[in-house]
Amino acid sequence: MRYDSITEAIGNTPLVRIDPAVHGLEHIDLYAKLELFNPFGSVKDRAAWNMARPHLAAAVEHGSTVVELSSGNTAKALAVLAGMHGLRFKSVTNRMRVPEIKDLLLLLGAEIEELPGQSECLDPAATDDPLTLFHRTLSEPGGDYLHTDQYFNPHNVEAHLTGTGPEIVKDLDGRAPDWFVAGVGTAGSSTGIARALRETDPAVRVLGLVAAKSDFIPGIRTIDEVHEVGLFDPGTYDAIEAVSADEAIEGMLTLNRRCGILAGPTGGAAYQGAVRRLGALDAELTERQSAVFVVCDRVESYIGYVRERRPDLFGRPPRRNSPADLSDAEVRAAPAIGVADAQAWIATGRPLVVDLRSTFAYAALHIDGSVNIVDEVFEELLRGGLPFSRSRPVLLACPVGEKSARYAALLTRMGHPEVRSLTGGIVAWRDAGAPLVRD
Secondary structure (H helix, E strand, O other): OOOOOHHHHOOOOOEEEOOHHHHOOOOEEEEEEEHHHOOOOEOHHHHHHHHHHHHHHHHHHHOOEEEEOOOOHHHHHHHHHHHHOOOEEEEEEOOOOOHHHHHHHHHOOOEEEEOOOOOOOOOOOOOOOHHHHHHHHHHOOOOOEEEOOOOOOHHHHHHHHHHHHHHHHHHOOOOOOOEEEEEOOOOHHHHHHHHHHHHHOOOOEEEEEEEOOOOOEOOEOEHHHHOOOOOOOHHHOOEEEEEOHHHHHHHHHHHHHHOOOOEOHHHHHHHHHHHHHHHHHHOOOOOOEEEEEEEOEEHHHHHHHHHHHOHHHHOOOOOOOOHHHOOHHHHHOOOEEOHHHHHHHHHHOOOEEEEOOOHHHHHHOEOOOOEEOOHHHHHHHHHOOOOOOOOOOEEEEOOOOHHHHHHHHHHHHOOOOOEEEEOOHHHHHHHOOOOOEOO
8 A cells, every 4th residue: 555645544544343252242243443553653643634734834834833732642643744844843731641652752853841730631711721821822813833722623523523433434334333432532533433423323322431530541531621622512422431540451451462452541441431331231232233432542652651550560569559549439538628727727737738730830829838749749659658747737739629639538548647638629729819829
C-alpha cells in the first residue's frame, strides 16, 4: 500500500473480534476498533488532522505557532503535523501527568507551557482561571496562533462522524452494532461515532465511560470534568458509568496478554466497562448482539503510570498506603470541614494547611500560610508512613475537595487523630470570598 504522505495513513484502522473465551459473553460479539494503528499512535490523529488541515496553508504563510490545550495524544499528533509543515507547536496545560508523553513531546520539538488551572480540564465558566483566560486569548481573531481548540471545535467530532463511525459500519457488513462503548475525554470521538452509528440504526445504545472520582485514567475525564467540555452532550449517551484506574489496568492487561492488542489503560477501561455492562445483560438475551469499543492508543507510553499503580507487575513490592486502595465508603466518611469552620479552625487550632494542587496553581492563589505538596509527591510520602506528627492537626486542600477527601480518609486509616479535608476545595474557598494570596 503506497502513500505520498503519512497523513494518508490516518484512518481505516482494523476492527478486531475479541475471542469469546476471553470476555465470557455468550450472546454478544465484542469488537475492538484499533485506533492505535493510526500513524502517530492514537485516535487523536484523526481529530488533529481534521482540525489543523484547513488552516495549515495560512499558518505556513504567516509563520503561525500551532497551539492546543492538551497534555496527551492530541498534542503528540499536532506536534508531528506542525513539524511536517515547518511550524512550531506549543502544548498548554495545567499539568503533565504522564512523564513519557511529556518526554515524547519534547523529543518531537514541542514547547510545553504549564499554566495554573483549577482542574485538569478547561472550564469556560471559570472566568479568572489562567487556563481559561489563555484559551480566550488564543480564540481572538487576528492572532499569531493556529489554535485547534479541541474542546469546542466541531471538526473534532466531524473526524469521527465521517471517518471512524462509517468504518465500523462498513466492517460490520453495513450494520451498526447494538452497543457502542467509549471513554469520554474531549467527547469528540464518542460523539462523532455515536452519531454515525445512529444514522445507520437509531436503536444503537451508547455507553460512555468516565474515570471514578478522584481517580486518574489517561484520556478519560471524571464525571465532573466532562461537564466542562464544550463538545460533551449527555444526550449522546444512554448511560454513563465510572471505571477505576485499577479496572483500566486489568482490562489493559487482558487485551495485552490474552488478545495480543497492545492497548493502553484507556482501551483497557473501555474493554472492562464494556464487559461489565454487557455481562449484566448477556444472560437475558435470546438473540445475538454485537458491541464495539475503541482502543485509543498503545501501552508503551504508560509504563510509568502502570508501574506507579501496580509495582507488582514489575517485580516490585506492593504499594503501601495508597489512596487508590480506599473503598468508596471510607472516602465518603472522610473527615471534612466547610470554609467558614476551616477559617475559624486555622485562626484558633493552627492546623498545618497542605495544598495538594500543582505548583503553578499554588503560586497563582493559595491560602496564606499553607504549604504546597503536589498530590503525587504527597502520595509518595505516605508510602513511608505518616509524614506529620500525630500531635499536629492537618487541613488538606485540593481544587474541588475530591483528592483531599481521599487523602484525609487515608491519613485517618493510618492513625492520624485530627485531619480534615476542605469541602469544595480552593474553588469553594474562593467562591466564599475567603482570602487567598499569590506568590
